[in-house]
Amino acid sequence: METLNVYATRLLEKSEYFTPGHRACQGCAEALAVRLVAKALGNNVIVGSATGCMEIISSPLPFTNWKVPWLHVAFENAAAVLSGAEAGYRALVRKGKRPEKGTVFLAMGGDGATTDIGFQALSGALERGHNFLYVCYDNEAYMNTGIQRSSSTPFGASTTTSPAGKIHFGQRTWKKNMAEIVVAHNVPYVATACSSYPFDLMEKVQKAARTPGPAYVHILSVCPTGWRIAPNKAIWIGRLAVETGVFPLYEVVDGKYRITHEVGELKPVEDYLRPQGRFRHLTPDMIKHIQDRVSAEYAKLEAKTRL
Amino acid sequence: MGKRVGVEVSIAAADAVGMANVDVVAAYPITPQTHIVEHLSDLVANGKLDAEFIPVESEHSAMSVCCGSSALGARTFTCTSSQGLALMNEIVFIAASMRLPIVMILANRSLSGPLSIWNDHTDVMSVRDCGWIQVFTETGQEVFDHVMWAFRVAEDRQVSLPVIINMDGFILTHVIEPIEFWDSAMVKQYLPDFSPINVLNPDHPTTVGGFGMPGIYTEAKVAQNEALVKSKPHILKAWQELGAVTGRYYQPVETYKIDGAETVFLSMGSTGDTVAMAVDELRAQGKPAGLIKLRLWRPFPFEELRLAARGVKRLIIIDRAVSYGGPGGPVASEIRSAFYGEKEMPVVTNFICGLAGRDVTPEDYIAIYSKSEKMAQGQVRQEDYVFYGVRE
Ligand SMILES: Cc1ncc(C[n+]2csc(CCOP(=O)(O)OP(=O)(O)O)c2C)c(N)n1
Ligand code: SF4
Ligand SMILES: [Mg+2]
Numbered sequence: 001m002e003t004l005n006v007y008a009t010r011l012l013e014k015s016e017y018f019t020p021g022h023r024a025c026q027g028c029a030e031a032l033a034v035r036l037v038a039k040a041l042g043n044n045v046i047v048g049s050a051t052g053c054m055e056i057i058s059s060p061l062p063f064t065n066w067k068v069p070w071l072h073v074a075f076e077n078a079a080a081v082l083s084g085a086e087a088g089y090r091a092l093v094r095k096g097k098r099p100e101k102g103t104v105f106l107a108m109g110g111d112g113a114t115t116d117i118g119f120q121a122l123s124g125a126l127e128r129g130h131n132f133l134y135v136c137y138d139n140e141a142y143m144n145t146g147i148q149r150s151s152s153t154p155f156g157a158s159t160t161t162s163p164a165g166k167i168h169f170g171q172r173t174w175k176k177n178m179a180e181i182v183v184a185h186n187v188p189y190v191a192t193a194c195s196s197y198p199f200d201l202m203e204k205v206q207k208a209a210r211t212p213g214p215a216y217v218h219i220l221s222v223c224p225t226g227w228r229i230a231p232n233k234a235i236w237i238g239r240l241a242v243e244t245g246v247f248p249l250y251e252v253v254d255g256k257y258r259i260t261h262e263v264g265e266l267k268p269v270e271d272y273l274r275p276q277g278r279f280r281h282l283t284p285d286m287i288k289h290i291q292d293r294v295s296a297e298y299a300k301l302e303a304k305t306r307l
Numbered sequence: 308m309g310k311r312v313g314v315e316v317s318i319a320a321a322d323a324v325g326m327a328n329v330d331v332v333a334a335y336p337i338t339p340q341t342h343i344v345e346h347l348s349d350l351v352a353n354g355k356l357d358a359e360f361i362p363v364e365s366e367h368s369a370m371s372v373c374c375g376s377s378a379l380g381a382r383t384f385t386c387t388s389s390q391g392l393a394l395m396n397e398i399v400f401i402a403a404s405m406r407l408p409i410v411m412i413l414a415n416r417s418l419s420g421p422l423s424i425w426n427d428h429t430d431v432m433s434v435r436d437c438g439w440i441q442v443f444t445e446t447g448q449e450v451f452d453h454v455m456w457a458f459r460v461a462e463d464r465q466v467s468l469p470v471i472i473n474m475d476g477f478i479l480t481h482v483i484e485p486i487e488f489w490d491s492a493m494v495k496q497y498l499p500d501f502s503p504i505n506v507l508n509p510d511h512p513t514t515v516g517g518f519g520m521p522g523i524y525t526e527a528k529v530a531q532n533e534a535l536v537k538s539k540p541h542i543l544k545a546w547q548e549l550g551a552v553t554g555r556y557y558q559p560v561e562t563y564k565i566d567g568a569e570t571v572f573l574s575m576g577s578t579g580d581t582v583a584m585a586v587d588e589l590r591a592q593g594k595p596a597g598l599i600k601l602r603l604w605r606p607f608p609f610e611e612l613r614l615a616a617r618g619v620k621r622l623i624i625i626d627r628a629v630s631y632g633g634p635g636g637p638v639a640s641e642i643r644s645a646f647y648g649e650k651e652m653p654v655v656t657n658f659i660c661g662l663a664g665r666d667v668t669p670e671d672y673i674a675i676y677s678k679s680e681k682m683a684q685g686q687v688r689q690e691d692y693v694f695y696g697v698r699e
Binding site: 045048055059060062069072076080081083084085088089090092094095121123127 | 362364365367373375507516518523
């Protein structure tokens with residue numbers, strides 16, 4: 001895998017469609033993920049973004065970082081907006097008012113936009129079977145508004161609305177497994193990815209875009225600001241998320257599971273938690289509790305790959 | 308020439324949308340709008356309309372889908388009512404700011420609570436300042452004609468704004484009326500193909516819906532307001548040309564028995580008809596009654612209104628919504644400000660009635676007239692209003 005990647009870089013498209021000069025924080029791996037997704041999709045795409053960090057940092061009027069058509073309407077409706085664009089395209093092509101060019105429709109949003117407030121709109125769009133790709137950039141909280149918890153915030157993480165205090169220890173619920181929920185919609189393509197693994201990510205995005213019907217890619221996107229790590233540690237933390245089994249990289253094609261990045265022996269979850277300020281308060285007991293959960297979830301996933 | 312048929316107004320409205328050859332319809336059912344969506348799905352299912360019908364999971368998504376499809380350059384329609392409008396509220400405002408020429412029929416119904424499915428204007432008044440062109444209709448024919456008109460105005464490159472056609476729930480949506488359908492030659496003559504200035508297209512990438520720092524937000528809003536204000540001549544022209552095609556000439560403000568009238572009702576929507584009956588009776592009794600019907604609600608027709616009310620001594624504003632703790636009804640407060648400081652400012656009395664389908668008969672309007680006369684003899688303050696017909 002590693003060696004293959006070294007060769008693959010040379011084959012990568014040089015063009016950027018999400019350009020430098022945006023206003024993301026230093027070391028933002030969410031912005032990196034956006035850049036990789038845009039690179040993977042090329043210029044024949046229409047992008048619809050939910051409100052959130054990625055929208056704010058890339059579209060302050062009258063500037064833009066988008067070299068492809070891009071629109072933003074609101075926080076919770078990117079999936080619906082893009083269903084509309086896709087439906088409009090289909091109608092116009094059928095009626096001979098627009099040429100069929102195989103344009104890709106990409107809706108994107110953060111974990112808040114996807115797993116919480118935009119959950120219904122996404123479910124509706126998936127169920128209706130639009131030919132579009134939804135990418136969730138999961139930085140595990142509402143970062144744009146100041147690191148509030150979402151249903152995708154991991155157990156134990158301290159955020160500004162799930163603070164670690166004298167009585168509570170941070171987030172008290174387990175992270176919602178959004179990829180699994182999308183799989184339950186019986187869509188043809190679902191994958192997880194992380195910007196620490198750019199080739200795996202881009203390959204999945206391209207595959208998702210080629211898939212007729214709805215496709216979903218859930219990207220773990222390290223946020224140094226919200227996770228309380230140094231900007232130069234983002235890629236490393238993303239790798240640890242995968243190597244510890246906290247965030248396995250897999251895809252589900254027509255219901256068939258495959259782990260795309262085998263890690264062999266999983267590293268202890270503690271290796272992932274310790275460097276991050278948001279988990280600083282966790283006691284060994286809690287870390288053990290999290291380890292048990294991660295191991296169990298990983299085993300469940302592996303079992304699914306054998307089905 | 309069009310054909311006259313007896314048909315439920317909702318069905319005619321949907322047929323008009325179909326004849327406008329809409330590309331995308333996204334809607335969610337809610338009483339009393341349901342027959343419109345049902346009939347549109349029917350037209351699509353039977354191949355009579357080549358459009359994408361998107362059965363969304365909520366009104367919020369309906370308006371969101373409309374934004375996407377309109378931005379893509381597709382002719383787009385939705386319809387809703389009451390709670391549905393309330394749920395899509397956020398996106399209604401955004402659609403106007405993005406200058407997306409979506410057409411929406413609003414089957415006017417009261418807002419909850421208490422939950423009610425019946426007609427008044429509380430739903431549309433909640434989006435008074437949403438930036439859409441807003442028009443009221445009185446008959447089924449007007450609804451049909453205004454579907455064509457709405458697409459024509461919205462998609463006019465000099466306008467490029469969404470349009471709400473208000474249509475009273477049940478009173479219009481569920482009645483059978485004789486309606487003259489347009490034939491396809493009329494549609495073709497009146498309604499050009501949709502060719503927007505900006506569309507989402509990879510060949511010409513644009514960024515739409517960027518975010519506004521304090522240094523640009525005001526300017527964006529000034530531009531948006533100007534667009535709505537300046538849509539007026541295009542609105543008038545579209546009515547003029549509609550008249551040339553159909554023989555029916557619509558005005559932003561219409562009057563009934565206004566000559567010599569001193570005490571004049573002002574109403575919106577389907578109540579106009581009932582008020583006119585009261586005016587007939589009052590005139591027969593020798594009273595100087597008249598009626599002004601406000602068809603165009605946004606952009607507000609200040610000039611036409613002042614012209615229509617020239618020489619009128621007293622205005623009786625019929626409101627079908629409440630501004631809780633405020634100046635009575637939303638229509639009255641707009642009318643008062645339209646006349647404020649004018650040399651001959653009529654005395655305005657404000658009656659709130661017909662909430663949630665409560666019947667208001669010609670006799671009631673006659674009673675309102677007398678009450679208003681009595682009030683006008685004393686001093687009427689700006690904030691005075693009357694809930695008419697409240698049970699003791
Ligand atoms: C209806 C609505 N509610 C709340 C907000 C405020 N808001 C804007 S972005 C955001 C959080 C975004 O979080 P997420 O989707 O995870 O994206 P991130 O910024 O973390 O990338 C919130 C709460 C809003 N814009 N609209
Ligand atoms: S807050 Fe986090 S996600 Fe947002 S721009 Fe900064 S690093 Fe990126
Ligand atoms: Mg987030």
